[in-house]
Amino acid sequence: MPVPKRKTSKRRRDQRSSTRFIRVKAIAKCSNCEHPLPPHSACTQCGFYKGKKVIATKLDRVLKRGELKKAHQANQHMQEYAQENNEQDNK
Ligand SMILES: [Zn+2]
Incomplete structure (x- = not known):
């Protein structure tokens, strides 16, 4: 079983976990109803994607x-x- 050679220092450990909760999501607008939503995703409010109705709301x-x-x-x-x-x- 592979074992780490050295103990991870507090600094390295905390540096790693400091990026865990930072999530800057890009926000796009729905082309139909201008509801804010993540890019490349169908709108949850009106069900439109690229100007077409794709999902039933x-x-x-x-x-x-x-x-x-x-x-x-x-x-x-x-x-x-x-x-x-x-x-x-x-x-
Ligand atoms: Zn929409």
Whole structure:
């Protein structure tokens, strides 16, 4: 097993760990909504990357879910309506 020849001095050790938490992130702006975000990444607010919609955002999912719910409810109403009509026809 390889073993270090010398003890790492406090200075060397602390110099190494001093750079650990320094992270200067470059910040770019979304081309669509100007939301600040790291470069080369899709916008988390609007889901755009290079002027195209690439990911579904939370808002999109909520809207889609709402539309599905509405469609489902409309379908149920139609079925109920059809059943009522059938019952009336049978009477
Ligand atoms: Zn955006």
